[in-house]
Amino acid sequence: xxxxxEKYQRDATDRPETQPRLDYPPYRSSILRHPTKDLHHxxxxxxxxxxxxxxxxxxxxxxxxxxxxxxxxxxxxxMVVTGRVLDGDGRPVANQLVEIWQANAAGRYIHKRDQHxxxxxxxxxxxxxxxxxxxxxxxxxTIKPGPYPWRNHGNAWRPAHIHFSLxxxxxxxxxxxxxxxxxxxxxxxxxxYQAIVDQQARDRLVATYDHExxxxxxxxxxxWDIVLTGSHSTPMEREDDQ
Numbered sequence: 001x002x003x004x005x006e007k008y009q010r011d012a013t014d015r016p017e018t019q020p021r022l023d024y025p026p027y028r029s030s031i032l033r034h035p036t037k038d039l040h041h042x043x044x045x046x047x048x049x050x051x052x053x054x055x056x057x058x059x060x061x062x063x064x065x066x067x068x069x070x071x072x073x074x075x076x077x078x079m080v081v082t083g084r085v086l087d088g089d090g091r092p093v094a095n096q097l098v099e100i101w102q103a104n105a106a107g108r109y110i111h112k113r114d115q116h117x118x119x120x121x122x123x124x125x126x127x128x129x130x131x132x133x134x135x136x137x138x139x140x141x142t143i144k145p146g147p148y149p150w151r152n153h154g155n156a157w158r159p160a161h162i163h164f165s166l167x168x169x170x171x172x173x174x175x176x177x178x179x180x181x182x183x184x185x186x187x188x189x190x191x192x193y194q195a196i197v198d199q200q201a202r203d204r205l206v207a208t209y210d211h212e213x214x215x216x217x218x219x220x221x222x223x224w225d226i227v228l229t230g231s232h233s234t235p236m237e238r239e240d241d242q
Contacts, residue, residue, distance in 0.1 A: 017198045018198045019196065019235055019236070020192070020195040020237065021195045021197070024195040026152075026191035027191035028152050028153070028191075029152070030191075030195065059097065059129055059130065061130075063128055063129050063130065065141040065142075066124065066142040067141055070124070074105070074121050075106075075123075075143070076106075076143035077144040077220060078219040078220075079143070079144050080142075080214075080219050080221045080222070081142065081162065081207065082210075082221070083138060084132075084137050085098065086136055086227050087227075088227065088228065088229030088233065092132070092134070092135045093136050094136055096131065096136075096168065097130075097166070098129065098132060098166055099129040099164070099165040100127070100128050100142070100163060101126055101127045102142065102145040102163060103146060103160075104121040104124045104126060104145065105143050105146050107146035107148030108120055108146075108148065110125050114148075116149055118146070118148065126145075128142065144181070144220075145160045145162060146160060147186055152191060157189070157190075158190060158192070159180055159181070159193060161179060162179045166226065175228070177234055178192075179205060179206075179207050180206045180207065181206065181222070182207065182209060187202075193205070196235050207224035208223050208224070210222060
C-alpha cells in the first residue's frame with residue numbers, strides 16, 4: 001500500500017457507482033454511518049502518536065487459524081480463505097496487515113450487543129490476522145459464518161460474510177470491506193450489499209470456490225483477491241463512511 005492514502009481515496013471515488021452509497025434509504029442506519037458536517041484536516045503525525053501500532057514481529061503465523069484458538073474445535077464447516085492483495089496494476093502488496101472478524105456457524109458474534117437466539121460457540125471467537133507475503137498473498141483457516149438477523153426491517157437477514165480490514169504503512173491508511181460467498185439467496189434482499197449500484201462491483205465482493213484450496217476430508221476452500229485501486233478495485237467503506 002502506498003504511503004499516501006489519499007491516492008486510494010481518489011481512485012475509489014472516481015466512479016461513485018462502484019462504492020456503497022452514503023445515504024441509502026433501504027439501509028436505515030446509513031445516514032448515521034458517515035459525517036454530515038464539513039470534514040477538517042488533521043495532522044497525520046499527531047494521530048500516529050496516540051493510534052495503535054504494530055510491528056511485523058507482533059503478528060504470529062498462528063493468528064491466521066481461527067479454529068485453534070481455544071481448547072476444542074469449533075462447530076461448523078472448516079474452510080480456508082486465501083487470496084492476494086494487489087494494486088491497480090496487478091502488483092502484489094507485501095507485508096500488509098490483514099485482519100478479519102466474523103460470526104460463528106450459527107450467525108452469532110462474540111459481542112455483548114449480539115443477543116439474538118443463536119448459540120455462542122465457546123471454541124470460536126471469530127477474529128484473526130495475518131501479514132501478506134512477498135507475492136501479496138494471505139491465508140486464513142476459519143469456519144464458514146452463518147447468516148444472521150438484524151433490525152433494519154422486518155424479517156431482515158444478512159448474507160453470510162467475513163469482514164476484512166487492511167492497514168497500509170500508517171494507521172490512517174486503514175481500509176475495510178466485506179467478503180461474501182457465491183450463490184447466497186439473501187443478496188437480493190440485503191440493503192448493505194445492494195447499496196453498491198454497479199453489479200460488477202458487487203460481484204467483486206464475492207469469493208470463488210476453489211477446489212485446489214479444498215483439502216480431502218478437512219476443509220473447503222475459497223479464493224478472494226483484494227484490489228486496492230483502479231477500475232477493478234474492491235469496494236471499500238470510505239473514510240467518510242466511518
